[in-house]
Amino acid sequence: MAQGPYSEKVMDHFMHPRNMGEIEDPSGVGEVGNPACGDVMRLYLKIENDTIIDAKFKTFGCGAAIASSSMTTELIKGKSIDEALAISNEAVAEALGGLPPAKQHCSVLAEEALQAALEDYKKKQQEGK
């Protein structure tokens, strides 16, 4: 059910967040945001053979932030790193059936969390070599 400015999809992901939690021994972790601006998103990735085989999140934030986190994990699972990097915040917002203009930044945060997590993965890879 849609609620006020939030679409049905947003409310669905808010009420039933997919992939909420942590990954033990993740391939990469990205944390973005700042409690001062409201939202903090932490994204865990498990990557094997250049493919994201698992993704989990923890988020402190509003309905849009939680839904964006949840949707992002759904969009990236099974994708290659390059495919995942190509996922924009607009794609996250669109998959959620749109976000209110004042809440677009929540999808940006999701995109940034993803980039940070992949960055962390690459760094770990290089350190491992």
Place this chain on the structure above:
Amino acid sequence: MWYYICLMKRIYFDHASTTPVDPRVLEAMRPYFSELFGNPSSVLIEEGAEPRKALDEARLKVGRLLNAEADEIIFTASATESNNLAIKGLALANRNRGNRILFSDIEHYSVMNQADFLKSLGFEVDYVRVDPYGLVDMEDLERKAKPGTLLVSVMMANLEIGTIEPIREIGLLLKSRGILLHSDGAGACGQIPVDVRDLPVDSMTVSAHQFYGPKGAAALYLKKGVPLRPVMQGGYQEMGYRAGTENVPAIVGLGEASRIAAEEMALRVENLTALGRRLWGGIEKEIDYLHFTGHPTRRLPGHVSFWIEFVEGESLLLWLNLNGIASVSGSACASNVLAADETGLKASHVLTAVGVPPEICHGSIAFSLGPENTEAEVDFTLSTLPEIVGKLREMSPLYRKTLL
């Protein structure tokens, strides 16, 4: 799913936002739409006579609620309009007293947002601090109410944090210095006893929809003899202070709501105080990392406000709503979801004024109860809230990090 079961009956704990119209009020209003529709200014024809009488009657009833004379009551269309009429009208009519205007830090937007306009007219606007309970800091007021100050605006009660301001003390100080006092009583009139003969205020805003009257009706009490300049130019309605044909049905509703409030106030206050205490005590027991906002005792009956660490207010509000409970949050995220962009999202200035860090305003919630609420509703809320808080904390990356 468990939360759908509870959607059957809503629990309305958001009386600070608005209240339903009392059926008795609606009944009183009904004839003035289509039957007794005349213009109350058309006093020489039959159609105008009854509406005129109804306006006079409503003026008496609002007057009685505040212990004011009927001709000290000016009808307006909203508390926002009353606050604008009072502050601009008093400022413009009393420039001989000075040029400085003071607002408390926790005034409503309809007061706060007048600052730029007043400055453009050449007035100086300054702000008086409040203490961590939201009470006006009397030392700061004494310091800032210096010569050249013409007007101070301090609300009677704050609907976000529930605190009731020491208006009597403030008024006595200002009176001794020849400074006018306007008080926004939107959160207080009709809910707690307000006696303008006892309170040294020059004007006071009353809002009908805050106490079971209709939206679109409000009043301004203006003490006899205090000069006020109208801010809207037009006809000579409302003793020349407020042009425009009066909204007779809504004003009749305001009058009836005032009569009922005056008669039933003692009982309502008693019941709401007990319900509010039950909710307060229960939340205190059930939730950790909890901070109440506002004053613990000098507060509106049935008003419980707090913030919870590691929980974002909008998410909490949405979950409460899904469980059938209506509340309000001072979180930035929940502030103006319909804004054109994210710059419209700001943490409540009231909460930041009482020292709640902006990032923490996020977890703020206010419950404001009304006479139709029950102990069972309070208990249901108390059984639901910890579950929601637990769920959101489980999801928060900040929770464990801090506790470790």
